[in-house]
Amino acid sequence: MSELSREVSRKQVPVTGLLSVIVVTYNSKAVVSSCIDPLQNETAIEIIVVDNASTDGTADFVRERYPAAKVVDSGGNLGFAKGVNLGATYATGDALVLLNPDASVSHTNLLSLRRVLAENPDVGVVAPLLDHPGRGLSVREAGMSPTIWHVFCHYYGLSRLFSKREAFRGMYILRSQSFDSIDVDWVSGACMAVPSEVWESHGGLSERWFMYAEDVEFCLRVRDGGMRVVISGQIEGTHGLGESSGNHSPDPTNALWLTNLFDLYKMEISPTRLHNFLWKTIFGGGLAVRALVLAAKMLAKGQAPSRSADFRRFKFYIRELSKQDSLRGTK
Numbered sequence: 645m646s647e648l649s650r651e652v653s654r655k656q657v658p659v660t661g662l663l664s665v666i667v668v669t670y671n672s673k674a675v676v677s678s679c680i681d682p683l684q685n686e687t688a689i690e691i692i693v694v695d696n697a698s699t700d701g702t703a704d705f706v707r708e709r710y711p712a713a714k715v716v717d718s719g720g721n722l723g724f725a726k727g728v729n730l731g732a733t734y735a736t737g738d739a740l741v742l743l744n745p746d747a748s749v750s751h752t753n754l755l756s757l758r759r760v761l762a763e764n765p766d767v768g769v770v771a772p773l774l775d776h777p778g779r780g781l782s783v784r785e786a787g788m789s790p791t792i793w794h795v796f797c798h799y800y801g802l803s804r805l806f807s808k809r810e811a812f813r814g815m816y817i818l819r820s821q822s823f824d825s826i827d828v829d830w831v832s833g834a835c836m837a838v839p840s841e842v843w844e845s846h847g848g849l850s851e852r853w854f855m856y857a858e859d860v861e862f863c864l865r866v867r868d869g870g871m872r873v874v875i876s877g878q879i880e881g882t883h884g885l886g887e888s889s890g891n892h893s894p895d896p897t898n899a900l901w902l903t904n905l906f907d908l909y910k911m912e913i914s915p916t917r918l919h920n921f922l923w924k925t926i927f928g929g930g931l932a933v934r935a936l937v938l939a940a941k942m943l944a945k946g947q948a949p950s951r952s953a954d955f956r957r958f959k960f961y962i963r964e965l966s967k968q969d970s971l972r973g974t975k
Contacts, residue, residue, distance in 0.1 A: 663689050663758050664737030664840075668727035670696040672745040673705050675884060679745045680710050686751045690714070694731040696721045723854035724833065732848055740843050742859075744834040747774065749881030756879045757837035768842045768871030769863055771831035772879040783816035785832030785883065786875050789864060790815050790909055792923050799930020823877045829867055831875060833859030834883045842866060852911075857904035864912065899964035902927075906968050920970035928965050931958050 665683060669676055676693075683689050691713040695703040697720050707715050714734055718727055728742055739758045743749065753772055760770045774785055788794040797803045798814025806812035807821060817828060833849075836859065846865050849858040863873045906924060914920050935958035939949035949955045 661688075661739070661758075661762075662737035663739050663741060663754060663837075664692060664732075664735035665689055665741045665743050665754065666692050666694065666728055666731035666735065667743050667745050668694045668696060668724055668731065669698060669702045669706070669745050670721060671698045671700045671702060673698070673700045673702040676702060676706060676745040677709070678748045678884075679743060680706070680713065682748060682750045683754070684710055684712065688755060689751055690735065690737050692716065692731045692734050694718055694727040696723070696727050723851075725849040725851045725853065725855070725858040728833070729848040729851065732843060735840065737840060739837055739839050741837045742833045742835065744883065746884030747834045747881060748883075749835055753879045753881060754837070757876070760874070760876055760879075761837060761839050764872075764874075766872050767874050768866035768869070769831060769836050769838050769873045771836045771875050772881045773875060773877055774832070774835060774881050774883040776883055782819055784819055784875070785816075785834060786828045786830060787816040788813050789829040789913065790860070790905055791913060792919065792926060795923065795930070796926050799927065799933070817875070823875075825874055825876045825878070828863075828873055828875055830860040830863035831873060832883075833862075835881055836863075838866075842871065845869075853904045853907070854900070856901040857908045860905070861908050861912065899961050902961055902965055903968055906965065910971070917970050924965060924968065924970060928962050931962050931965070934958055935962070 683691055693706050693713050694716045696718050703715055706713055739761055741754055757770050761767055794815045797812050798816055802812045803814030850861050867873050909923055910920050938955050942949045
């Protein structure tokens with residue numbers, strides 16, 4: 645059992661105060677109920693929904709079905725970071741939870757996240773284990789800083805071959821790894837809890853990007869400030885991945901997660917332009933290897949790789965990454 649788990653199980657001190665849950669929606673009417681239903685009528689939880697100008701009636705639906713929720717009309721599609729930061733200005737709790745509208749976490753598990761924060765003052769961000777029903781993913785939405793080494797370990801199999809060796813951890817934590825709790829460099833903004841003081845002291849999410857990478861960047865700032873970023877293996881939830889905007893089939897041409905991650909690397913991590921080039925080459929090479937392996941498997945079955953959505957997605961990611969320049973990023 646980890647030190648964090650020992651502390652939580654030993655103390656179990658009653659935790660008082662309000663937990664502010666911030667949900668940013670955009671055409672999320674079809675999925676938002678699964679997010680809010682487990683939380684409504686809980687006096688210890690404040691629900692704040694920031695609607696980014698949905699055209700499917702999300703805001704009116706939430707107002708009618710969840711009258712206790714604070715619904716904030718953003719006035720336009722601000723993106724994730726700006727939406728969260730706006731919602732945080734309405735929060736009155738001693739801790740914040742960022743929760744995607746396509747994520748579902750019970751009120752008891754959210755309050756358990758707050759307990760972790762209350763009983764471990766060195767933890768600045770804590771997240772649950774998120775399951776992805778029907779997705780068959782091999783990684784979790786958390787991991788190590790996207791350095792060249794961590795990218796290499798992930799995409800070239802070292803993190804799997806040496807899964808018990810911390811030195812070989814990749815950019816993502818593997819689903820095959822079991823733990824009570826684990827310290828990481830970043831967790832997903834799909835569900836993360838942060839003490840309000842920590843949120844305010846770090847100025848919330850960076851608004852550099854419309855969406856993607858801002859959660860990683862925030863966690864890196866918290867970690868660099870001397871606090872821990874933790875996944876609790878004892879607290880669970882689910883995440884639909886890509887259903888936040890009402891799109892139940894995630895857009896295979898959306899490469900913002902990758903291009904923004906490269907921008908983050910250039911801006912905050914890379915020491916030279918040469919490192920930028922190496923990062924892009926290693927990442928792109930890893931995607932190419934996966935595309936080739938997939939193509940070989942399909943050809944062995946007599947199938948055309950071009951008919952595979954995954955194969956087309958890999959090709960698109962490689963093409964979009966190749967378009968990015970290797971100049972140093974500017975803040």
